[in-house]
Amino acid sequence: MTEKGQSAAGEQVRILNFIDGEYVEPIGGKYLENIEPATGKPYSLVPDSDQRDVELAVSAAQKAFPGWSRTPAADRSRILLRIADLIERDLDKLARAESIDTGKPLSLARNLDIPRAASNFRFFATAILHTENEAHVTDGVAFNYTLRLPLGVVGLISPWNLPLYLLSWKIAPAIACGNTAVAKPSELTPMTAYLLGETCREAGLPNGVLNIIQGTGQNVGSAITAHPKVVAVSFTGGTVTGRKVAETCAPLFKKVSLELGGKNPNIVFADADLDAAITGSLRSSFANQGQVCLCGSRIFVERPAYETFVQRFTDETGRLKVGDPLEKSTEQGAIVSKVQVEKVKFYVDLAQHEGGKVAVGGSPPAAPNERCKDGFFFCPTVITDLPVSCRTNREEIFGPVVSITPFDREEEVIHYANDCDYGLASSVWTQNLNRAHRVAEQIHTGTVWVNCWLVRDLRVPFGGMKQSGVGREGGNEALHFFTEPKNVCIAK
Ligand code: NAP
Numbered sequence: 001m002t003e004k005g006q007s008a009a010g011e012q013v014r015i016l017n018f019i020d021g022e023y024v025e026p027i028g029g030k031y032l033e034n035i036e037p038a039t040g041k042p043y044s045l046v047p048d049s050d051q052r053d054v055e056l057a058v059s060a061a062q063k064a065f066p067g068w069s070r071t072p073a074a075d076r077s078r079i080l081l082r083i084a085d086l087i088e089r090d091l092d093k094l095a096r097a098e099s100i101d102t103g104k105p106l107s108l109a110r111n112l113d114i115p116r117a118a119s120n121f122r123f124f125a126t127a128i129l130h131t132e133n134e135a136h137v138t139d140g141v142a143f144n145y146t147l148r149l150p151l152g153v154v155g156l157i158s159p160w161n162l163p164l165y166l167l168s169w170k171i172a173p174a175i176a177c178g179n180t181a182v183a184k185p186s187e188l189t190p191m192t193a194y195l196l197g198e199t200c201r202e203a204g205l206p207n208g209v210l211n212i213i214q215g216t217g218q219n220v221g222s223a224i225t226a227h228p229k230v231v232a233v234s235f236t237g238g239t240v241t242g243r244k245v246a247e248t249c250a251p252l253f254k255k256v257s258l259e260l261g262g263k264n265p266n267i268v269f270a271d272a273d274l275d276a277a278i279t280g281s282l283r284s285s286f287a288n289q290g291q292v293c294l295c296g297s298r299i300f301v302e303r304p305a306y307e308t309f310v311q312r313f314t315d316e317t318g319r320l321k322v323g324d325p326l327e328k329s330t331e332q333g334a335i336v337s338k339v340q341v342e343k344v345k346f347y348v349d350l351a352q353h354e355g356g357k358v359a360v361g362g363s364p365p366a367a368p369n370e371r372c373k374d375g376f377f378f379c380p381t382v383i384t385d386l387p388v389s390c391r392t393n394r395e396e397i398f399g400p401v402v403s404i405t406p407f408d409r410e411e412e413v414i415h416y417a418n419d420c421d422y423g424l425a426s427s428v429w430t431q432n433l434n435r436a437h438r439v440a441e442q443i444h445t446g447t448v449w450v451n452c453w454l455v456r457d458l459r460v461p462f463g464g465m466k467q468s469g470v471g472r473e474g475g476n477e478a479l480h481f482f483t484e485p486k487n488v489c490i491a492k
Pocket residue numbers: 157158159160161166184185186187188215216217218220221222225236237238239240241242244245259260261262292293396398424464468469
């Protein structure tokens with residue numbers, strides 16, 4: 001940690017908080033080093049903000065609320081559309097910033113993360129123009145209509161794996177609905193949220209509508225969730241942190257949305273189109289180095305297809321190019337932090353203690369180049385022969401590690417899929433339509449993809465069951481979360 005942003009090199013970019021439309025230093029003057037995962041070296045400084053900075057942000061958001069909440073939806077919509085346009089204009093700059101900050105391949109940031117951030121703003125900018133108010137007529141007695149009013153100041157907290165993608169997935173519906181917000185990105189990946197302040201200013205977003213406070217979960221995240229004037233919290237992150245957020249918010253009766261961890265099953269029946277199942281499973285296993293909450297880390301393959309699947313899948317996995325995230329040909333970039341690589345290593349060791357065999361991967365690769373010689377890399381890894389209910393198969397690794405297990409019967413694999421504390425997402429590969437419907441209905445996950453993975457329509461409910469979360473995001477679910485329904489009853 002350094003004071004007043006002075007780094008050893010003295011040259012690093014200094015990220016600032018964004019409060020009331022201005023970039024400002026943290027009140028305490030403290031900064032943390034922000035490490036580039038591909039090099040393992042600090043390259044910028046991030047504010048180590050505290051409760052005082054959150055206090056300023058909440059005050060700015062409170063001040064902005066009356067004006068913004070009364071701004072006509074059409075005007076709010078125009079500003080959000082401008083934000084989307086500016087994100088698209090700045091695609092190259094933002095994608096490069098996201099890739100450097102997270103270690104993800106530049107191509108992924110360019111093709112997925114940043115375009116999706118623009119889509120999030122565009123989607124909610126137009127969604128608020130097409131809402132309907134419910135009305136209920138009480139026979140001969142009264143007429144009711146429902147108003148959906150903005151809540152006030154909301155807290156938005158997001159993780160490091162898809163930084164701008166996930167933060168904008170909260171910011172866009174929150175401010176589209178007329179709320180004002182205090183947002184906190186992960187301290188590991190602060191850069192694109194920092195740049196978003198500039199974008200919002202250029203788009204004409206009134207001061208104080210969006211405030212971004214950088215820093216740790218312990219200091220900033222908990223100050224946001226505990227703040228009495230923050231009336232709702234939308235949180236995406238790990239299950240353990242989600243529990244803390246819930247514990248803080250419950251006695252304060254705050255509205256809470258929790259999008260948490262996953263240990264998602266990926267089920268391949270023998271009648272599946274195997275080429276499609278292998279290509280799809282490679283994506284669902286290793287996209288973003290396996291650091292997507294929706295990644296299918298438990299693969300189950302019906303016995304007649306098992307050997308062929310394992311052979312072809314491990315061959316393809318071994319061919320994935322791990323490299324410098326900024327190089328065009330790279331398919332697997334760096335893991336976000338040293339701590340996360342250590343966690344991946346721990347689980348690969350544990351898998352072997354639990355009887356698993358490493359079919360491919362299992363260790364860090366040779367340094368991709370001189371620049372990346374101290375970076376945080378790990379080869380995509382496939383484990384076979386694990387007992388179905390061992391720790392490796394139950395706990396979220398959140399890295400490029402999957403297990404493959406055979407099964408014989410449909411009921412057996414449904415049991416395997418559901419025998420887990422998490423319930424976020426699943427995939428089913430089969431050409432039997434009846435089976436697809438039957439299995440989809442019985443799996444306890446918030447999303448079931450059939451013959452695909454990560455196909456996202458922003459209108460559908462998104463979220464998890466069991467320890468994967470509470471509530472849903474997306475479409476009307478988000479519009480409802482960020483508004484309070486009020487019934488007005490008029491006597492006839
Ligand atoms: P995390 O450690 O739970 O952190 C998430 C966010 O919460 C970060 O901004 C973090 O700040 C902050 N935070 C930490 N402690 C807090 C506290 N006491 N109060 C309030 N905020 C606090 O999760 P992560 O390691 O960043 O992300 C990985 C996890 O996110 C995985 O479990 C993954 O499955 C989950 N995830 C879920 C979804 C979904 O849609 N369900 C999507 C993506 C990721 P700092 O980072 O600065 O500590």
